[in-house]
Amino acid sequence: MYRIAIYDTTLRDGTQAEELNLTTEDKVRIAHKLDELGVHYIEGGWPGSNPTDRHFFDEIASHQFRNSSIAAFGSTYNPKATPETDPIFQSLLDCGADVLTIFGKTWDLHAELALGIDNDRNVELIRESVAYLRPNVRELFFDAEHFFDGFRNNPEFALDCVQAAHEAGADVLVLCDTNGGSLPHQIAEAVKAVTQRLPEAKLGIHAHNDGELAVANSLEAIRHGAVQVQGTMNGYGERCGNANLCSIIPNLELKLGYESLGPDNMARLTEVSHYISEIANLRPFMRQPFVGASAFAHKGGVHVSAVRKDSRTYEHIRPEAVGNVQRVLLSDLAGRSNLLHKAEQFGHPLEKGDPRLDQLIKELKQRESMGFEYSVAEASFELMFHKIVSGRHFNYFKFRNFFVVDAKREEDSEPFSEATVMVHVGDKEEHTAATGMGPVNALDRALRKGLERFYPCLEDVRLLDFKVRVLSGAVRDTGGTASFVRVLVESGDSIERWTTVGVSHNIIEASWQAVVDSYNYKLFREDMRKIGH
Template sequence: MDAPKISIYDTTLRDGSQGEGISFSVNSKIRVAQKLDQFGVDYIEAGWPGSNPRDLAFFEEARNLKLQHAKIAAFGSTRRANVDVEEDPQLRLLLDAETPVVTIFGKTWLLHVEKVIRTTGAENLAMIEDSVRFLGSQGREVIYDAEHFFDGYKDNAEFALDTLRAANRGGAEYLVLCDTNGGTQVHEVDEIVTEVRKQLPDVRVGMHCHNDCGLGVALSLAGVRAGAVQIQGTINGYGERNGNANLTSIIPNLALKFEREMNCAANIKKLRDLSLYIDDLANQRPDIRAPYVGASAFAHKGGVHADAASKVARSYEHIDPALVGNRSRVLVSDMSGRSSIMMKAREMGVDLESRSPELKTFLEELKDLEFRGYEYESADASFKLLLDKFLHGRKDRINLKGYRAMISEEIHSERELYSEATVKISVDGSESHTVAEARGPIGALDHALRKALSPIYPFVEEMRLVDFKVRIVDSKEGTDAKIRVQVESTDGSRSWGTVGASENIVEACWEALKDAYEFKILLEETGGEEVEKASRRIAVEA
């Protein structure tokens, strides 16, 4: 007998938005819903009607959405104790949202029934059954979330099962077992879900897990193994406290490891794109260490690993990264050996002979630079420039004659700091001396350098700085410590990283800025051929 298809229920727009620092505008929620639909998600839980004006506005807009596959779900609770379902204002708001699906939660744990909502077990069962039946009678597909199910089951198994039976009698399409506190362990999920399936063999069971113990994904997968056929979670694991079960890990595990059928499995090559898109709309930096979709998920740094992966990819990669829209990366550092450098150079479009004396010398130079504070893992552009300069004799286009940065304070009606920088450079034998102002000294240097370069290289006006990081390399040296500066730049279609290091923070910034402009010049000189090789490090891909 074939294993049943798994239904994917996304709650990024409701439960995910309860995470710290996560917020979506109405327009962003619409775009997220459209993207999830394109990916093949089955249900999109969009919010709690009446809880806030933003959710109300979304449901009004959502009526005009032309989704191809996914169903929008409104979320709420069962009726209040001792209130008729037709008189309950919260249930009325759920109907007013006009969504095809309504998901309601009810109490499973007697502790909550008696101490929180202060009613009896019998009334709680009636609340569940009445609410599910009423919403179903109004033409809605009803999904029932059994809140605190695992805690409730461990406290009183028979009552917890009775709450499921009540929802089933009311006509719920799915009975979802919620690990609301996130404290359940994997073996407990396996045992309890197995028993639920035994006691209610004809119902469709779902899982809703949280990540408080770092087990959200594992618990969801254990639930599937025990018979669950719906998984609720969020993209990138957004959610309250430590977050919800992460669908960007669950989906590839189900598709590639469990070989389970899902509607979204056909689009799994778009998984990384989906992850980055949602991060972008939520204004979050992508988690580079996220399984499957993170930039580091298939990155190799140690020389032995990189060498083995270059010969047989699966020796150090559990799947082909392309299956989820990712790729292998080689990181260069003082741990790198010949194989790592050769692979990285090849990635940059430079062929090296393994036995060439230049490679040995370059490797020694690279390790010396890293010892002095440079780091090239996130600075592919600086690495490419160094490679071309050291091995192929490429000359800098920007020859520094001198620079100066000053900070001043002007006193008008308000005290205001500003910075002024002067830059003297030589480009193609022509000297330029420019001055510029900005709020900070690095911004002033950037403006002055851009002003000097733009008459000769007008395309530098396309550039802008999108990220700027400062790190202390050896903190025990205090104010004399080496400083590493990493800069990420873009011209709108390409992004690249550069690095500088020095005991002087302005000098380190100058090096990173100069490399950023040098790399843009290199891109234009080569007709953009370096785009796929040296400028793959895109911070945010929409």
Template sequence: MRHVTIYDTTLRDGAQAEELNLTAQDKLRIARKLDELGIHYIEAGWPGSNPTDASFFDTVKSHTFANARLVAFGSTHLNRTTPENDPNLAALLAAETPVITIFGKTWDMHATKALGVSLERNLELIRNSVAYLASRVDEVIFDAEHFFDGFKHNPEYALLAIRTASEAGAARLILCDTNGGTLTSELSETVKAVMTALPDAEIGIHAHNDSELAVANSLEAVRLGATQVQGTINGYGERCGNANLCSIIPNLELKMGIQAIGPENLRRLLITSHFVSETANLRPFMRQPFVGASAFAHKGGIHVSAILKDSRTYEHIDPTTVGNSQRVLLSDQAGRSNILFKTRELGYDLDKTDTTVDALLKELKLKESMGFEYSVAEASFELMLLEALGRKPDYFTFRHFFVVDAKREEDAEPFTEATVIINVKGQAEHTAATGMGPVNALDRALRKGLERFYPNLSEIRLLDFKVRVLSGAVRDTGGTASFVRVLIETGDRHERWTTMGVSHNIIEASWQAVVDSINYKLLRDDKRRAKEAKE
């Protein structure tokens, strides 16, 4: 079996993405997680270029990694210096990493215009820098910057540049599609030419995604003989991003029969993807192949009916191989199969002939036509299911709410007060509370009336609140009279759940979502206590 080494540059190239900012501690946490995944090389940053990277390299010296080799990244030495007195090379060596990667110009136009040196002097910069570093660290990797554009313009010079790096002691030559504009057919011909010209060299690929081809180009380079792939987790990177390792790795392992990190580590791919997203404070891309929440999600009734018989009908791999799982969504496109799958997943075993199934399906389609979307609010669906089964617990009964918003001065914050009347265990509770807006005031007033009876409600916290204006819903009149959908994500020390409400009135929609959230919390607590009593 062929082996390919995986070189992760999330902490350096990925960190150049818009909206992505990492502290030194963030970088250390991600580096550990990448090591757990079985990544072979972790490019951690450019020493001396900024305080964050300087702090990281100082801190990481006291840490060891089980699988990965840490890499410091930089450029060839400056035109006005020699390797011995160049500050960039000095900073690279001071990082004390076993591997150093330097990039050099392989596009003649970049050498003469961007760098402002002659073509011969550019080769000297490459030769001198690689040779100086190669005698001082375990391994030097040469990133051939803009190689594919350079090869198109002047193939002889581009090849001469990487040959120079190889002869100076570079362990690997990385062909970089820095602008991300190379078509796969062009890349294929270029890689073949490199393999012919330098048959004994270790070749790698570093692709950017400006033409949405970074993954395809990386896989093609490997097919043709490249032994290292550079990329980032989730494809983070400057402009349109880098080659996405979360797609490259499973394609290598599962489709091409090439070992990258091995099947056991492959199962950690989704966890790693989400960990990096959370650490970077970015929402995971739900439609990302392999590791996205929607990667193995099924909505159409015909699809669900088929996967219940054999998941291969609509899934190209077993989702568990990458740490993901199959999901069945509930929508107006659902059939009986969707209902049966979801109810069994929730622990309710319904027979397909049960009249509850048809009733639920009818109610689901009606609610979805109004703007409800149970595929993203499964807690609300379970409560609707229990109501259809006649088993929904009666924790409290709504009688009345009243909300007042007042703004007395132009620059002052509005004042909000909510009054709630509910029946709880045979008693009428009349409570009032102020809040930061009507939803917060209602939530606080409702909890004030319930926590005396259900103390565990003090554990829950609002994690997310989203409002969306729905156009095209049944009875929608448009504009400010449109239906709105409110999604609330709530959590306690055990789990997180999402509930929703839909109405022309945003306060009513929010109230529906808040009530479902509280009812679901109480339901889960009852289930947990029942399970503990049995055990």
């Protein structure tokens, strides 16, 4: 099998996604992370289209990359101008990139409607644009925009377009499913037709995900001879997104036997996926294949029992191959296998007949019937586990009282919250207050303010996410039913993230429970690190 070149367009096509905005500094940081991953080409943007992309190419010129080449993106020259007189076209050469990718129309509908030219002029435009750029760059790729739609509508015209680019010197002809509506068999038919017309040409694939088939279509093109695949990390992109490189790469290497990044680099895929999510300020998609937090998570007791014996029973690859981990979730569906697995994970293996196991199951089911959710709030479960199994009591601080007020004054544009907290740490009393953006933020800041003097490590903790759900009909320990509120708090430090849970009729009380668990978990983890766990 030959090597498949990975062409990442997160910094250009990916930024067209709704809610995704990157500064120049963000783009530079992502570029370096992609270089560490071993991506072969990084498309930095369209230097002629906006100031951010122009600034990126100015900035990136002073950076060194070990594995990746930086590519600039643009279009064929304006049909009302010439290559020499079109300033946007000229910006491709001015940006200094060693690799250029230009797109041209290959669907006659677009030539007529978007450019207002006939088919012959469109073919000429492609040929002249590629030929003009060819002597001035190391590598030149031609993106055949809307190729698959164009091939279905007028195959001869679509083929004439890519032939013109090939004859003018394009190194790779990238066939684009721009509207994202093609099916795999249609991809195969079109790729075969290009190969028959141009047997010496190197082909690439650029797919969008509007039919939920971008990954499948990309793999199908590669199976029929494409040697370059374009896509984005996490599938970011306009509308429904681009082909997801986080799925394409492991499918290529682990399922189809192609070389792309190699096993060592692929083992960093999850890390890089999450890093880019953080820079983009978007929450990672939990159920994303391969790299999502739920990709190798098991909840049903029967599944967990089988996975503990051999992970192949319910996992299609080893999680470690893509840098992910196997997770066993806790819920009222959990059987003994789930808890035995967790006990091993926490360093306290239990036997099947251990009475503490029955106590754990009873406590877990009772608390989940009240609305607690431990399949997500694993940190809260770990604290509960150690209380029952190890007899450990988390006496880092003792709660006395809290007071929260929300107010809005006429002169204020926004309401404000203030929290007062009283806790004891040993024989010391701390009485602190803080304001915040909402009552939970105020509580969090007041509690941290009171504890940081005793536990400086808490300065590193940040409340990252906060979710509230009203649970009507949750069963109370009195046997009745009532509406409960469940609060999930995600916290993190420079090393890890963790989620805690609180449940109450009162949203502030539920939030307080989750925040207290969060700080107890952080302090517990610090203790474990000190003793080498």
